[in-house]
Amino acid sequence: MSQSQIERDSDGIHEQNPGNNGRKLDQEFFPDRDSMTLRENGDNSSNEGKDKSSDTKAEKPPARSDGKIELKEADCYDKLGFTFPAWKKWGILSVIFAVQSSMNFNASIYGNAVQPMSMEFGISEQAARVGQAVFLISYAFGCELWAPWSEELGRWPIMQLSLTFVNIWQIPCALAPNFGAMVVGRFLGGISSAGGSVTLGMVADMWEADDQQYAVAFIVLSSVGGSVLGPVVGAFSEAYQNWRWIFWLQLIFGVGVQAMHFFVPETRSAVLVDREAKRRRKAGETNVYGPGELKEHRFSAKEIVTVWVRPFEMFIREPIVLCLSLLSGFSDALIFTFIESYQPVYEQWGFGTVQLGLAFIPLLIGYFICYLTFFPFIRRHTQIRKKDPDALQPEARLYWLLWIAPLETIGLFGFAWTSLGPPHVHWIAPMIFSLLIAMANYGIYMATIDYMIASYGPYSASATGGNGLARDFLAGIAAMYATPFYSNLPKPYTLEYPSTILACIAFCVTIPIYVFYWKGPAIRKRSKFAQTLASDRKATGGRRVSTEGEKATGGHMEQP
Secondary structure, X not given: OOOOOEEEEOOEEEEOOOOHHHHHHHHHHOOOHHXXXXXXXXXXXXXXXXXXXXXXXXXXXXXXXXXXXXXXXXXXXXXXXXHOOHHHHHHHHHHHHHHHXXXXXXXXXXXXXXXXXXXXXOOXXXXXXXXXXXXXXXHHHHHHHHHHHHHXXXXXXXXXXXXXXXXXXXXXXXXXXXXXXXXXXXXXXXXXXXXXXXXXXXXXXXXXXXXXXXXXXXXXXXXXXHHHHHHHHHHHHHHHOOOOHHHHHHHHHHHHHHXXXXXXXXXXXXXXXXXXXXXXXXXXXXXXXXXXXXXXXXXOHHHHHHHHHHHHHHHHHOHHHHHHHHHHHHHHHHHHHHHOOHHHHHHHHOOOHXXXXXXXXXHHHHHXXXXXXXXXXXXXXXXXXXXOOOOOOXXXXXXXXXXXXXXXXXXXXXXXXXOOOOOOOOOHHHHHHHHHHHHHHHHHHHHHHHHHHHHHHHHHHHHHHHHHHHHHHHHHHHHHHHHHHOOOOOOOXXXXXXXXXXXXXXXXXXXXXHHHHHHHHHHHHOOHHHHHHHHHHHHOOOOOOOOOOHHHOOOOOOOO
């Protein structure tokens, strides 16, 4: 193999010492490469970001007809989140980790209140699960409704407002005199949750696409980890406290993370540019204004509708968002349905309430193991991009998922036929297979989110909102059919058949991953919004900025 020959390495497509001949070969095998590759040369440190800013600083733009000059991000790049020192970035991210964990904790701990609540209110357990379904479905739409406002007004005020409402609605749930009040409180709590779309948007605020993967992996871990923390903590509360403590615990957790978040600085680039413009006017540059300040009719009815519609429009019209969100959503619904089998499966070995809660720990271990397995690939990609920023196709970010995704099918099949109970199988066997399922679930969430943030940059909150919509909406639906699914199939394999069916569905759901990996360039070519942002990033020297292109602003898509 010659030095200029293209090879498909263990982590994506790249060239070795590309020369002219290599470029010809590259175009022959991947003709869309130059037009499709997202050139996003990130910086790993504050100083490098400043050097880059000084080297590529844009010329001062001409004044508008009203004499005002719009300040561009290139004019104040050193004031943006991209150039925060590493300790500051990871300090902010650690707080966001706690915030995201609390939101998913709220969604998952409710299950421990179902049985005692049904007894107190005189309703069936299936009826009591409506509170969980309502929360998850409203949470799905809450992510979509809050996300675009964080792009317009900033991450900090939107997250504080969201946390305030979420904490307020815990009180009527904890004091609910009847189940109707509970359902209303859960709906309001779900619709008030900003969710992962805003927290992941903060990653795009502080890291260029080539540097963001460690941060994305960390935040995804908080999301899936919070979902497991709920039933573990909830088991102890259910065993030793009144069911109302389930909601007081959510309030305590929520108030704690809101207090921590209060001290987190703003990261949204457009907001920071506006602040810098105000600072410069005070310093004497009286005609300098930020992009947000120059928007006319910013909060008109039309603009409000446009902002709210943006994530739904991206979900429907953008093939990247639609395909990957549905993939992630179906996977999450499968996992949620499978988790409902824990009680009937582990009760065969005499597990009590606390032991059932502890049975979720293998899921947490699986999430953490998969989190660590992404590190070698992230490091490898970083090294390749340092040599040639164009060396990797965006689909390289999906490579490790090709190997992780089948674990979902394997894990569900294994869990199904180790659910026979004693004396046939030891209880550790289904736990081992549940660990494999957790690894696949983390891998699917991580890879799809990472790909979307890289593709949509400053509008990643709206793009990943589609992912959250699919995951939470389908999980909410699963809350209603999961228990009957594991109770009504024919004997003697009432528990084994449902998990086997889920394994077959998982096999079908993972097929699009391979289609997307190999046919990604053709799919991205149809993504008008991603292509507009990609061309703007090339024009700005690889930076991912939030005021890119008229076609990419104001929530409007480029028309086909």
